[in-house]
Amino acid sequence: MRTHRWFKALAFGCCLGAGADAFAQAPFMGGGQANWIAADGSAVPPQYAPQMPGTFQAPYATNDPGVLYPPGTPQTFAPYPQVSPYGMGNYSEDMTYNQGGTWFRQILNKRRDYYFNVNALSTTTRGPGHATIGAQPIKLDPLTRGPAGYPVPNYGEAPYPGATTGTGGTGGTGSSTTTPASRVFVDDGVSPYPIMRPSATGAPTYEIDNTLFPIRSTRLFNEFNSPGIQLEWGFEEENGSGLKADAWWGFSSDQTFQRGTDRIDGVIIDQQLILDTEGQFLFTRNGAVTWDTGLPFTSVPGQDQLHGSTLGAQKYDVMYRVNVQSQAGGGGLQMMMPDLFPSTSAIRLRPVYGAKYTYIGETFDFRGIDSGLSYDIGTGTGGGTGGGTTGQSSTFRPDPWGTGGPNSIDSDLFETRVSSRVRTHLAGPTAGIRYDFGRSRNFKIWGQSSAGLMANYEEVRLNGFNAGENLGTRILLGTNMLDGDSRFSDSETHAHVSPVFEQTFMSESKILAALPGTREIPLLANANFRIGYTTTYIGNVARPADSIEWNGFPKTPKVKIDYQTWSMGKLNFGLEWTY
Template sequence: MPAPVQPGFFQAAAGNYGYPTPPGVPMNAGPESPLSAFPRISPFEHQFQQHRVDSNGLWSYRASNNGKRHFLSMEALFARYQNPGGALIGNVGTQSYLGMVEDELIDATDDEVFDQFSENTGLPYFDQKYFNNVPKLNAPGFRLRWGWYNDDESGFEFTGWWISRADSDWSAIEQSTHKPNPANQAIMDILLSPPNFIDPAGTGVVSSIPGVTTAQVNEVLQNELMNLGGLPLDDGTIDGVTVPYDLDFRVKAVSQAWGTNATWLSTPIVDKKSLKVRGLAGARYMQVREGFSFVGRDSGLLYSDATNIAGIRPDLKLFSLPTGTDENEDGIVDNAGVVEDDSTGGGTTGTSTAFFVAPVDPVTGQPVQPYTTWVNNTVDTHLAGPEVGFQFDLGGDKFKIWGQTKVGIMANQEKIKLNGDNVGMGIRADPDDIDRPKALIDPTAADPNPNAFSDSQSHTHVSPMFEQSIFMEMAIFDKVPVLKRMKMLEEAKLKVGYTYIVAGEIARPYDSIRWQGMPTRGLFPSIDVERESWSVGTWSVGLDWLY
C-alpha cells in the first residue's frame, strides 16, 4: 500500500527509499517586511550624530567617530609696548629757563646773544624735555595655547602669555653738542666731592689738587659742564622755575605685561567648506606694570664771563651757543661760562674769561654742593573680567588664516607709588631772598635726606579692553628636507601672527605727577592721577599641533 503523503518535506527520489513527498513552502516566501530607518543594530555606530537644517532649507546629517581633537601651540613673541607719549617732564605752564634768566643773560652779554638763543630753532638753553625722547619699548616674550574641539565644532581654549620687561632710557648728553672729555674725569671726580674746590669767598676756582693749577681747573669746568636740560616746577610762584642741570639729565621708562584667559568657542554660526565663524565667551586676567625714573645732576655752580664775583648773576649758567663748533679755537666746543665769538653775525658777541662760583648760604656760611635730583613713579595695574567676541577660520587643513576679535569690561585695581629726592632750585642759597629764596633744605647728621619724599595711592574702577589677533597656519614641514623626518613635526604646522591689545582708563606714571618743588616751603611732588589708553602689539612665530 503506498506511503502516506507527508507535507512539508521535499519529495524523495524514486527507488528503494519509499514514496516521494510533496514539496514544502520555499524559504523567504511571503510578503516583504515594512521598511525601517534602523533595520538592525550595527557594531559600528558613530559616537556623534547631528541633524540640522542647512541654509538652503534641506536637512543634513553629520556623523563622526573622531571624539575630542586637542590643539597645542607654542609661540615666541616680539612685542612693542606703548611709548610714554609726548608728556612734558615737569610742570606744564612753567616759564622756560631762558625766560627766567632773560635779564641776567642780557646783562652778562648783550641782546644779540639772547636773540640767538630765543630765535634760532634747535639751539637749546636748558630747555624743557619731553617723554617722546625715550626710544621704543621693545621686549621678547612667549605664549602657550591649549584646548580642544568637540565633534560639533564647539570647544574650549586656555591661553597664557608673558612679555619681559622693556627698559628704555634717554640721556640729554646724547643730543648735546658739548661732550665730556674722559681725560678730565679724574679731576671732575675730585671737584664734585667734598670739600668744595670752588672758592665761596669770591675769587673763583681754587685748586689744592696736587699738580693741577687753578687755570687747569677752570679749563676742565669749561669743558665738562654741559647745557643739558631743565626741569620745570611749580614752586608756589606765578611763573614757577625751571631747574637747570649741567652734569646729567636722563630719563628711563620701563614696561611689562602678562596675562591669561579661558575662552569657550561655540559651534559655528557660519559653517562653509572653507569658512567658519563662531562666537566666543570667556574671562581674562592681565597685569600691567609701568614706571619711569628721572635723574638730574647739577654742579651747584653759577658761572659767567667775569673776573670776580661781582660778574656773577643769580640763577645764570652762561653757555656758548650750542652750534657744535669751536668758534674761538680754544679746543673746547661750546664752552661753559664763555660765549665764543660768532663772526657770522656781523659783530663780535664773544666773551673770554669764565668765572665759577658756588652760592653761599649767608646764614650757615655753607656753599651749595653738587646735588642729584631723582624721581621714581610706578603704576601696578591688575585687570580682570568677562569678554566676548567671535573667531573666523578661513582655509583648510594645509593652509588656514584665522583670527579672534574680543571686547571686555575689566575690573581695574591699580596702585601708584611715587618717591624721590632734591626736587627744587638747588642753586639758590639765601633763605631770606624775597625773589629767589633757597629751595632745598640742608642735610644734617640727624637727617641726611631732608628733601626726600614719597606718596602712594590705590584705586579701583572699570576699564574697557579690546583684543584683535590674526594668524596664519601652514603645513610645510613635510616639504622641508631633514625637518620632515623629525617625529615631533609630523603633525605640526608653522604659525605666524600679530596680536594687538588695548585697554582704556589706565593710570600711566608719566602723566600722574603734580610737579611741585620747594622743600623749604613744604612743596614736594605728589600723585595726580591721569588716565588714558595703554596698548601692546606682538608679532608671533611658533608651532601648532592638532592631536
C-alpha cells in the first residue's frame, strides 16, 4: 500500500505527543520565581534556573512617573534616550518631513568616521611680478630708441616751432637738413643711458643706444615651482557635519638670472686682470640699473633739451645677477555643517566655516659689478647688405686697446648689492560651500569654494651698499660714492586686511584595492587614493621687487610698497585612511 508522506509526518507527531508530559507556565507578573504546574494542575518541582527580575535596568530614584511619557511608564525605564528597551541609544538625527504630500520619518544612528591623509604637493606660485629692476626710466620711442617726447600739436594751422632752425640728419651729399621741433621732451623718469668718457680728459657723454646696456625687469622670471607636503585629520558624522584640521608647507624655490661672472676657474676677476686682458671679460649686454639720484639730466647729445628727468643709469659690465626666492606654508581649521539635501540625494551640499593661516616668505637680491672703466665699444663684421658690401654690428665688448689702455679709468672696480625681504603672516575667518558628487565610499568627486578676509601683518626689510651712478654724479657733486660708507638699510611693518579666495577640486577612489601590486598590502588596499588641485588668491600682498624705491647716491634706496595679488596652485597626490 502506498502511504503519503504528509500522513506519515502527522502520525509520527501524534505518537510523540501522546507519550510526553505537558507543562504550562503561569502568567509573568513582573519578575521573581516562576511556578510550574502539570497538565492536570498539580505542582511540579522547579526544573530550571531561577529567572532574573524583569527590569530593563536598575530603576532611577530621580525618575518621576508623572512627567514620563506615555502616562503610567514605570520607574524601571531609564531617562532619554534609553526610554525604549528597543532603542539603541545612539540616535544622531530623528527628522520627520513631508515630501510630495507624504510624511516620512528619517532616523540616523550615530556614526562618526575619522580620517587621516598625507599628500605630496607640487606647488606653483605666481612669479615675482613685472617690476623694473631700477627706477622708472624715461619713455623711449621704439623706432628711434631715443626719448619719446610729447608731440607738439599744430592743428594744421601753423608750422612747427623752429621750422627754419635746428640740427637735422645728414643728407645724401653730406649737407645738413632742417628738422622742425615737432616734439617737446618732458619726462620725470631717469635717463636709461650710462655715462662714459671718450678719453681720460674728455667730458662724460651718454651712450645713446638702448641695445648696449639694457634696463631689465622681473619679467625675466617664470612662476615658482616647488614640492611640498600636506597633512589632514578630521571626522564626519553620518549627517555630513564634521571637523577638519590641515597643515601644509611648500619648500623654497628660487630662480637666478646672471650675465657675466665674478671669477673664472676660481680666479677672482679684478681690475688688473681686466686691463691685462684688454677688457675681453666685459660685456655691455649684462645690463644696467637706473637710479633716481635727483640730479637733473640736462641734455642728450643730438636731441633737444629733456626737462624733468634725472641722471642715474649705472652699467654693470663685469656681472649682473638677480636672484628671487619664494616659499609658503599654512594651515586651517574647518567646520562642516549638516547636509542641505536629504540623504537620498546623490549630491551633498554643506556649508563650511573655518579659520585659515598663511605664511609667505619672499626675497629679491640684486648684485652688480662694474669695471670702473670707460672704453670704445667694438664692432664686428656683419653679414652682407645685399649689394656686395659688409655691414658692421656691435660686439658689445670693448675694442681691444693694446698698449694704450682703455679710454679712462674712472674708478676702481666696485660692487653693488640690493636685497629686499618680505615676510607676510595672514590669518582670518573663511566661509564657503562644499559639494560632493556621489555618496559612495569607493569613488567620489567633490569640490569646495571659500572666501574670507584675513588680517595681514608684513615685515619688509631693505639693505645693501653702493647704490647709485658713479661717474656723472661724482663730476657734478665733487664727491665719490665709493669714498665713504655707502651701506643702507630700511624697514617697515604694516598691518591691514587682505581678501582671500580658494577653490578646490578633489577625487577619491579605492583604486589601490583593485590593482594587483597593492591589493595584497593591507595598508594600501584599505586607503583611498586622492588627487586634486587647489587654487588660492590673496590680495594686497607686498612683493619684494615691488617694494623698492630705487634711489641712488646721494640719496639711498627706501622701502616703497606697491601691493600686488599673490596666487598659488597646489596639485596634490595622497592617501587617506578612514577608521
